Amino acid sequence: MPTILITGANRGLGLEFVRQYAADGWRVLATVRDPLSGKAASDAGAEVYVADVTDPASIQRLHSSLAGVPLDILLNNAGIYGKDQAFGAVDPDGFLAVMRTNALAPLKLAEAFVGQLTGRKIIASVSSLMGSIAENSSGGFYAYRASKAALNMVVKSMALDLAGEGITALALSPGWVRTDMGGPNAPQEPHEAIAGMRAVLAKVTLNDSGKFFHFDGRELPW
Ligand SMILES: NC(=O)c1ccc[n+]([C@@H]2O[C@H](COP(=O)([O-])OP(=O)(O)OC[C@H]3O[C@@H](n4cnc5c(N)ncnc54)[C@H](OP(=O)(O)O)[C@@H]3O)[C@@H](O)[C@H]2O)c1
Numbered sequence: 001m002p003t004i005l006i007t008g009a010n011r012g013l014g015l016e017f018v019r020q021y022a023a024d025g026w027r028v029l030a031t032v033r034d035p036l037s038g039k040a041a042s043d044a045g046a047e048v049y050v051a052d053v054t055d056p057a058s059i060q061r062l063h064s065s066l067a068g069v070p071l072d073i074l075l076n077n078a079g080i081y082g083k084d085q086a087f088g089a090v091d092p093d094g095f096l097a098v099m100r101t102n103a104l105a106p107l108k109l110a111e112a113f114v115g116q117l118t119g120r121k122i123i124a125s126v127s128s129l130m131g132s133i134a135e136n137s138s139g140g141f142y143a144y145r146a147s148k149a150a151l152n153m154v155v156k157s158m159a160l161d162l163a164g165e166g167i168t169a170l171a172l173s174p175g176w177v178r179t180d181m182g183g184p185n186a187p188q189e190p191h192e193a194i195a196g197m198r199a200v201l202a203k204v205t206l207n208d209s210g211k212f213f214h215f216d217g218r219e220l221p222w
Contacts, residue, residue, distance in 0.1 A: 002119060003027040003071050007053050007109065008078025009046065010037040012179035013126065016190040017077060019044045020198055029069070031062065031078070053078045053105035054097075063112045070118040073201065076106035076125040081181050082143040095143040102147035107154045110169070117167055123158060124201055127151050127171040127212065134221035152212060152222055159210030168209040172197045175215050 004021050008014040009030035022028045022045035030046035031053075032038040038048035051062040053076075082098035084091040106125045117123070129135055131148020151171065158169035174193040178186040196215030204213075212220040 001025065001027045002073075003029065003069065004073040004075055005029045005031070005066070005071050005113065006046075006075045006077055007031045007051065007105075008033075009041045009048075010034070011040070012181060013174055013177060013190055013194060014077040015040055015044070016194040017075060017198075018046045020191070020194050022046055024198075029066065029071075033078075053109060054100045056108065059105075059108055059112050066113075066116070069116060071113060071116045072118065072120040073122045073124060074109060074113050074117065076109055076123070078105065079126065079181070082147075085142045085144060086140060087142070090142050095146075098143035098147045099150060102144070103150035103154060106151055107158070110158055114162065114165070114167065117165075120201075121165070121167045122201060122204065123155075123162075123167060123169040124197075125151055125155055125169075125171050126197075127155070127173055129173045129175070129214070129220065131171075132173075132212070132220055132222060149222075155212070156210050156222075163206070163209060166206060168204055168206050170204060170208060170210070171212040172200065173212065173214045173220055 006017050009018045010032040018030050018041045028046040030041040031049050031051040033052050035050045042048045052058045080101045110123050128148040130145050155169050155171045175188050176186045177188045177193045193215045200213045214220050
């Protein structure tokens, strides 16, 4: 049975990833930040663990709990949007909190679990079209855009550093999706975005390492 570790799995895209992978027969290891928020993931068939991805001690505890468990996919999904991001009003602590969650945490999780990757050997990180420098035509949203651009660079470097170990590192864009983060006006339902990203993950090979894929399968420019 293939195994996937999914962060930020109590709601939104993370929970939908849990539902679809569990329904497909995968062993799903799901992390939640609040121990009381794991019921939906657990009801969907996941084994639930507590982890705040910005806290190194919490990642260490998660790593100890999962010692020796082989993982096909590490899926860095947990993320925050942040606030006060307009030019002239950027909050420094808020900016750094977004960077820490969206760019640094996926790297630290990869460092913790790289030795347990087997089978598909994929490190997938949920990025955003808003992190594409090439696609930025409207500006603003400094923290979120910068954090996802930084995540994309982390993915590219991991692809190069880990190629010798046969590990595929890639970034995924879910589109604009109706979750707490995406809001009610987003055009896509979580099930569509997740089905698309799962199709990408099912198809990729080591040759795709270091790439950025939209949920519809298109490769995106950095
Ligand atoms: N929705 C969209 O349109 C969209 C578009 C592009 C990219 N994305 C990306 O997709 C991913 C999931 O987004 P979403 O729409 O599902 O957002 P969401 O509904 O706001 O859910 C975010 C998830 O991340 C978790 N999380 C946040 N900070 C964490 C931390 N420090 N440690 C552990 N977990 C943490 C949250 O846990 P709590 O419940 O404890 O807060 C929650 O489970 C994010 O990386 C986001 O940037 C989303």
